[in-house]
Each structure stands twice: as C-alpha cells, then as structure tokens.
Amino acid sequence: MAISVFDLFKIGIGPSSSHTVGPMRAAATFAQALREQGLLARAQRVEVRLYGSLSATGVGHATDRACLLGLMGQWPDRIDPATIDSRIGQVLQERCLMLDGSQPLTFDYAQDMLLLDEDLPYHPNAMRLEAFDSGASLLSQTYYSVGGGFIVEQAEIDQPAGNSQAVALPYEFGSAEQLLSLCKVHGLSVAQLMMGNECAWRPEADVREGLLRIWAAMRECVNNGLRNEGILPGGLHVKRRAAKLHRSLQELGKPNVIGSTLSAMEWVNLFALAVNEENAAGGRMVTAPTNGAAGIIPAVLHYYMKFNPTSSDADVVDFLLAAAAVGILCKKNASISGAEVGCQGEVGSACSMAAAGLAQVLGATPPQLENAAEIALEHNLGLTCDPVGGLVQVPCIERNAIAAVKAINAVQMALRGDGEHFISLDRVIRTMRDTGADMHANYKETSRGGLAVAFVEC
Ligand code: SF4
Numbered sequence: 001m002a003i004s005v006f007d008l009f010k011i012g013i014g015p016s017s018s019h020t021v022g023p024m025r026a027a028a029t030f031a032q033a034l035r036e037q038g039l040l041a042r043a044q045r046v047e048v049r050l051y052g053s054l055s056a057t058g059v060g061h062a063t064d065r066a067c068l069l070g071l072m073g074q075w076p077d078r079i080d081p082a083t084i085d086s087r088i089g090q091v092l093q094e095r096c097l098m099l100d101g102s103q104p105l106t107f108d109y110a111q112d113m114l115l116l117d118e119d120l121p122y123h124p125n126a127m128r129l130e131a132f133d134s135g136a137s138l139l140s141q142t143y144y145s146v147g148g149g150f151i152v153e154q155a156e157i158d159q160p161a162g163n164s165q166a167v168a169l170p171y172e173f174g175s176a177e178q179l180l181s182l183c184k185v186h187g188l189s190v191a192q193l194m195m196g197n198e199c200a201w202r203p204e205a206d207v208r209e210g211l212l213r214i215w216a217a218m219r220e221c222v223n224n225g226l227r228n229e230g231i232l233p234g235g236l237h238v239k240r241r242a243a244k245l246h247r248s249l250q251e252l253g254k255p256n257v258i259g260s261t262l263s264a265m266e267w268v269n270l271f272a273l274a275v276n277e278e279n280a281a282g283g284r285m286v287t288a289p290t291n292g293a294a295g296i297i298p299a300v301l302h303y304y305m306k307f308n309p310t311s312s313d314a315d316v317v318d319f320l321l322a323a324a325a326v327g328i329l330c331k332k333n334a335s336i337s338g339a340e341v342g343c344q345g346e347v348g349s350a351c352s353m354a355a356a357g358l359a360q361v362l363g364a365t366p367p368q369l370e371n372a373a374e375i376a377l378e379h380n381l382g383l384t385c386d387p388v389g390g391l392v393q394v395p396c397i398e399r400n401a402i403a404a405v406k407a408i409n410a411v412q413m414a415l416r417g418d419g420e421h422f423i424s425l426d427r428v429i430r431t432m433r434d435t436g437a438d439m440h441a442n443y444k445e446t447s448r449g450g451l452a453v454a455f456v457e458c
Contacts, residue, residue, distance in 0.1 A: 001166065002166065002167045002169050002172075002197075002200075003327075003328045003331060003332070004197075004198060004201055004324075005194065005198055005207075005211065005320060005321055005324035006201075006210060006214075007148070007150065008148060008287070008288070008289040008323075008324050008327045008328070008331075008353075009211075009214045009286055009287060009288055009289070009320060009324070010076075010077065010148075010149050010286065010287045011076075011077040011213075011214070011217045011284070011285075011286055012076035012077055012149055012284075012285065012286070012287055012291065013076050013079065013081050013084075013282060013283065013284060013285065014081075014278065014279035014280060014281060014282045014283055014285055014291055014294075014392070015061055015062060015279050015280050015281075015282060015291055015292075015391070015392040016061040016062070016063075016290070016291045016292060016392055017147065017148050017149040017287045017289075017290040017291040017292070017294075018053075018125050018145045018146070018147045018148070018149070018290065018291075018337055018338070018339060018445075019053070019054060019057060019058060019061030019062070019063045019066070019125070019145065019445075020061055020062050020063060020065075020066045020076070020282075020291065021066070021076045021149035021287060021291065022125065022143075022145025022146070022147075022149050022150065022151050023050075023054065023063050023066045023067050023070065023127055023143075023145055024066035024067070024069055024070040024074065024075070024076050025070065025075065025076060025149060025151050026067075026070065026127060026129070026141075026143035026145065026151045027048070027066070027067045027068075027069070027070025027071045027129060028069075028070035028071075028073060028074060028075050029070075029141075029143070029151070029153075030070070030071070030129040030131075030139075030141050030143075031070065031071050031072070031073050031099055031100040032073075032100065033139065033141065034099070034100065034131055034138070034139055035100050037139065039131065039138045039139055040099060040100055040102070040103045041103060042133045042138060043099055043103055043105055043131045043132070043133065043138060044105055044106070044132060044133055044134055045105060045106065045107075045112065045131070045132045046071060046097070046099065046105065046107065046112060046129065046130070046131050046132075047112050047114065047129070047130045047131075047132070048064070048067045048071075048112060048113050048114065048127065048128075048129055049114045049116060049127060049128040049129075049130075050063060050064070050067075050113075050114065050115050050116060050126075050127050051116050051118050051119055051120050051124075051126040051127065051128075052118075052119040052120065052123075052124035052125060052126055052339070053124040053125050053339035053444065053445045053446055054124075054125045054126065054127055054145065055115040055116050055117065055118075056390070056445070056446040056447060056448070057387065057390035057445055057446065057447050058115055058390075059115070059390065060234060060387070060389055060390025060391040060392075060447070061390060061391070061392060062282060063127075064109075064113050064115070065084070065088050067113070067127070067129075068087075068088060068091055068097065068107070068113075069084065069087065069088070071097060071099055071100075071129075072087065072091075072097060072098050072099070072100070072101055073098075073099075073100040073101035073102075074087075074101075076149070081282055081283050081284050084282060091107055091109075092109055095107060095108055095109075099131075120142065120144075122144055122152075122154075122157055123144040123145075123146055123152070123337075123339075123340070124339040124340065124441075124444065124445070125144055125145040125146065125147075125337070125339050126142065126143070126144050126145075127142070127143050127144075127145070128140065128141070128142045128143075129141050129143070141153060141154065141155075142154035144157075146335075146337055146340075147289075147290060147331075147335060147336045147337025147338070147339070147340065147345065147346075148287050148289040148290050148331070148336050148337070149287050149290075149291075167200050167201060168200065169197040169200050170196050170197060170199075170200065171186070171188075171193045171196050171197050172197075173325075173328075173329075174332060174333070175329065175333070175426045176329055176370050176373075176374075176424060176425040176426045176429075177424065177426055179193070179325060179329070179366070179370075180366050180367060180370055183366040184366070189318075189322075189360065189366065190321070190322045190325050190356065190360060190366050190369055191317070191318035191319075191321040191322045191360050193325070194321035194322065194324060194325050195207065195317075195321055198321070207317075208313075208317050211316065211317045211320050211321070212313055212316060212317070214286055214320065215301070215313075215316045215320070217284065217285070217286050218275070218285075218286050218288075218297075218298040218301070218302075219298075219302075220284065221274070221275050221278050221279075221283065221284060221285045221286065221294075221298065222271050222274045222275055222298060222302060223274075224274075224278050224283055224284070225240075225242045225243075225273070225274025225275055225276075225277050225278040225283075226242055226243055226246045226270075226274050227243060228240060228243065228277070228278070228281065228283075229243045229244070232277065232280045232281055232391075232393055233280075233281060233282070234280075234389060234391040234393065235389065235391075236388060236389050236391055236393055236394065238280070238391075238393045238394060238397075240277045240281075241273055241277070242270055242273040242274035242277050245266075245269070245270050245273065246270055246274075249263075249266055249267060249270060264303060264307055265405050265408075267302075267303065267306065267307075268299050268300065268302075268303045268401070268404045268405055268408065269299075269401040269404070269405070271295070271298060271299035271302040271303065271404070272295035272296060272298075272299035272397075272400040272401040272403075272404045273295070273397060273398075273400075273401055274295075275294055275295035275298050275299065275400070276294065276295040276392075276396060276397040276400045276401075277397060279291050279292075279294050279295070279392060280391065280392050280393045280396070280397060286298070288323075288350060288353075289327045289330075289331070289336045289346075289349060289350060289353065290336055290337075290338070290346045290349075290350070291392065292338060292343075292346045292347070292387075292392050292396050293346040293347045293349070293350035293351075293400060293403070294350075294400070295397075295400035295401070295404065296347065296350040296351055296353075296354045296400050296403045296404045296407060297320075297323055297350055297353060297354045297357065299354075299400070299401070299404035300354040300355075300357065300358050300404050300407050300408060301316065301319055301320075301354075301357065301358075303358075303404075303408065304319065304358060304361055304362075311361075315361045318357075318360050318361055319357035319358065319360060319361050320357060321360075322356045322357050322359070322360035322361075322369060323353035323354060323356050323357035323360075324353070325356065326349075326352050326353045326355075326356040326373045326425070327349060327353045329425065329426075329429055330345070330348075330349040330352065330353075330377075330429055330432070331349075333426070333429045333430065333433060334349075334429050334430070334432040334433035334436065335432075335433065335436060336349045337445075338385035338444065338445040339385070339444050339445040339446075340436060340444065341432060341433065341435070341436025341437075341439065341444070342382075342383060342384045342385045342435075342436055342439050342443050342444050342445075343380075343383040343384055343385040343386075343399070344377075344380050344381055344382060344383040344384075344432050344435065344436065345432065345436060346385070347380060347383060347399055347400065347403045348376075348377050348380030348381065348383055348403075348432060349377070350400075350403065351376040351377065351380055351403040351404075351406055351407045351410075352373040352374075352376040352377035352380075352407075352425075353373070354376070354403075354404065354407035355372040355373050355375065355376035355407040355408075355410040355411050355414075356369050356370075356372060356373040358372070358407065358408060358411045359372040359373070359411045359414060359415070362411060362415060364411070364414065364415060365418075365419055366419075367418070367419025367420070368414050368415060368417065368418070368419045369414070370419065370424075370425050371414040371417060371419050371420075371421045371425075372410050372411045372413075372414035372415070373410075373425050374421065374423065374424065374425040374428050375410035375413055375414060375421075376403075376406060376407050376410035377425065377428045377429065377432065378423065378428045379406060379410075380403065380406075381428065381431055381432060381435055382435055384439065384443035384444075384449070384450050385443060385444055385445045386442075386443055386447065386449055386450025386451045386452040386453075387445070387447055387451075387452060388447070388451055388452050388455045389447070389452070389455075390447040390452070394451065394455070395451055
C-alpha cells in the first residue's frame with residue numbers, strides 16, 4: 001500500500017502512537033462500524049481485550065483510556081486533550097459509556113476491560129472488540145496497532161486483495177537505491193519527487209497547506225511544552241524540565257546561529273524535551289513518525305527555522321517531505337514500531353528522517369541526503385525499548401533530545417562528503433529489521449527488561 005506523508009505525520013494525542021493513537025482509532029472505527037451496520041441501538045455491553053504489548057504496557061501508555069474514548073466516538077486528532085480526564089472519570093464512576101457518543105451502555109472496567117497475558121500471531125499490539133446485545137455477540141473485530149497510529153483490521157490480513165486503497169504513484173520506490181535512481185533519472189530532489197507522489201492523492205496547494213498545518217501543530221506542542229511545568233502523570237514523579245531550561249537559555253542571551261553549534265544544541269535539547277513532556281502528559285502532538293519519538297523531527301526543524309534567518313515555509317514543506325521519504329523506507333522495509341523491533345524502529349527511524357529533512361533544506365544532493373539518513377540510523381541500531389513503569393518518560397524524553405542532536409551531527413558529516421559511503425541506507429534498514437527479529441521480547445515495549453527492571457523505587 002502506498003504511504004503518504006500524512007500517514008507518517010498525524011495530529012494526535014500522547015503518550016503513544018501504537019498504544020494510544022492506534023487503539024483509539026481502532027475503537028472509534030469499531031463504534032462507527034456498529035453505527036453503519038445498524039447495530040448501535042441493540043448494543044448493551046462492549047468487551048475490550050488487549051493482548052501482547054498493548055496489555056503489558058497498556059495502562060502506562062493509556063491504551064485502556066484510549067479504547068474508552070474511541071468507543072465513545074472520539075478521534076485522536078479531534079478530541080480536546082483537556083476534556084479527557086473528566087470523560088474517563090465519568091465512565092469509571094458511573095459505569096456508563098456513551099457508545100459512539102449516543103448509545104448508553106453499562107461498562108464495568110474490571111469485567112469489560114481485559115488485559116491478557118496472551119499474544120495474537122500477526123503483531124504484538126493486538127486488540128479485540130466485541131459488542132453484545134442481552135447475551136449474543138453482535139459484532140467482533142480484531143485490530144492490530146502496527147506503529148505510528150496505523151491500524152490493520154483482521155479482515156485486511158485475511159483478504160489482502162480486498163484492500164482497494166492502492167494509489168498509483170508517479171515515482172514508486174521501495175528502496176533507497178530506487179529513490180536515488182529516480183531522483184537522478186528525473187533530475188529531482190528527494191522533496192520534489194515526494195511532492196510528485198503526494199499529488200497523486202491531492203493537489204500541490206493542499207499538500208503544502210496540510211504540511212504547514214502539521215508544522216503549526218508541532219509549534220503549538222513545543223510552545224505548550226515550554227509553558228507547562230510540574231510533575232508528569234503516571235506515578236514516577238518525573239519533573240518537567242523544558243520550561244525551566246527555556247528560562248535559563250533566554251537569560252543567556254542571543255543563541256548561536258547555524259554553523260556554531262554549541263549553545264544551539266541546548267536549544268535542540270529544549271525543543272525535544274518540550275514535545276516529549278507534552279506527549280508524556282497526554283497533550284496534543286504530532287506523530288513523527290510515532291509519539292514516543294515525536295520530539296526529534298520538530299526539534300531539528302525548529303533548530304533550522306530558529307537559527308537560519310532565510311528559512312521559509314517552503315523549507316518546512318521540503319523538510320517534511322524528505323523526512324517522510326526515509327520514514328516510508330523504514331516502515332516498508334523494517335518497522336517503526338517499538339513493539340516489533342525495539343526503540344531503534346521509533347527513535348532510530350525518527351533520527352534518520354530528521355537527518356534527511358535537514359539535509360534537504362541545507363542543500364544536500366540526494367546521495368548526501370541518503371548518507372545523512374544512513375549515518376543517523378546506523379548509530380541507533382540495537383536500541384531497545386524498555387520504558388520504566390510502561391510510561392513514555394524514562395528513557396524516552398531524554399532519548400529524543402540525544403537523537404535530535406545526533407541527526408544534526410549526521411547531516412554535518414554527510415555534507416562534508418560527496419555522498420559516497422561504505423554502508424547503504426538500505427542495508428542499515430535491513431539490519432534494523434533483522435536486529436529487531438533477533439531482539440528478545442523483553443526489549444520490545446513490554447517493560448520486562450533493561451531500564452524498566454533496573455529501576456527500583458525507594
Ligand atoms: S523506549 Fe523508545 S520505543 Fe520504547 S516507548 Fe520509549 S521512545 Fe518508544
């Protein structure tokens with residue numbers, strides 16, 4: 001299936017794309033299916049079954065809450081995050097859920113929200129939703145949240161030919177090698193080639209407008225992160241740092257410009273911390289390509305826009321398009337899901353995408369851009385997913401800041417070369433896939449290994 005830039009960059013809510021955004025979309029899709037099949041009025045009970053990683057870290061990642069919101073007909077890009085606590089509190093207190101926003105039914109959390117120590121074979125992030133009338137099943141659907149907010153229904157797996165969403169792209173590519181070859185043959189930059197593909201879905205003006213809307217949401221997320229203070233929810237008592245760091249950087253005076261990187265790096269850290277703290281707090285944010293890794297691309301793009309006096313909206317569009325080209329390669333040929341391949345799939349892919357975006361706007365040739373993306377991903381290989389307490393906080397928040405700086409460094413190294421290099425991006429992506437396949441399940445978003453078990457609360 002063809003992947004659009006708008007599949008990778010989606011406005012949503014924190015803290016997780018695979019465990020919050022995806023399940024919420026699945027549950028809202030289920031409620032919509034009940035409505036469309038005329039079953040809504042007959043529904044008296046709904047059961048949610050969470051499997052694998054969705055069960056193991058589901059409470060810390062707010063999967064259970066996301067399912068309730070989705071069942072109430074709420075979508076991640078439209079819900080006001082400020083209303084979430086009261087909506088959930090009402091369901092839990094009154095044991096009543098307004099299915100699809102209109103059909104009241106009894107919802108007993110202990111009985112109807114089942115976090116199971118079982119896996120389904122297709123993907124570690126699996127969930128099954130079932131609606132009943134007075135006793136009999138009305139509708140049962142199984143969904144897989146495959147990373148970045150993407151969901152796959154069991155029916156799509158059983159009957160792949162039935163998927164009619166195929167779009168014919170003018171520049172179809174399945175590897176970085178093909179991407180570079182197409183750029184060379186047609187004399188296009190990576191961003192221009194991606195724009196050509198996006199125009200298979202919508203006119204260029206709409207692509208530009210949509211990407212600037214994504215950028216506005218990223219900016220709003222950073223601004224909220226710079227303003228909000230206090231302790232992050234979830235019980236780890238992690239203190240938000242971005243607001244304080246922002247004040248201290250402002251006191252230091254005028255930041256350095258691109259090319260003089262030392263204090264600029266502190267601003268990059270700041271932007272990433274701001275986004276990931278907002279994400280951890282369940283705020284409005286943009287998948288890039290996931291929630292856990294959502295700070296890297298905005299941080300690098302803010303860095304470019306803040307410190308480059310000639311930056312423009314056109315740069316934002318080019319940055320996001322080039323970043324998406326690499327995200328598509330990671331998703332098609334490996335994974336962007338921490339539950340599938342560990343954190344290398346989330347933070348590694350985002351770091352590589354950010355490097356591609358920055359390389360594009362700094363005037364890299366396509367081979368230099370591919371080199372930058374390769375360096376950025378290569379040095380995230382093997383990164384495990386081991387969030388303490390199942391929360392997207394430790395190590396996730398700092399890890400985004402480190403990866404954002406790494407992406408910038410990767411671009412600087414690539415721009416000093418001519419694009420020729422030892423290991424191709426394709427090989428590194430394949431290595432990420434194979435390393436993920438070899439990785440023990442404890443390190444794939446289950447919180448059963450690594451830092452998640454090294455942390456002892458005193
Ligand atoms: S460790 Fe990485 S993959 Fe795991 S939740 Fe945190 S950011 Fe996501």
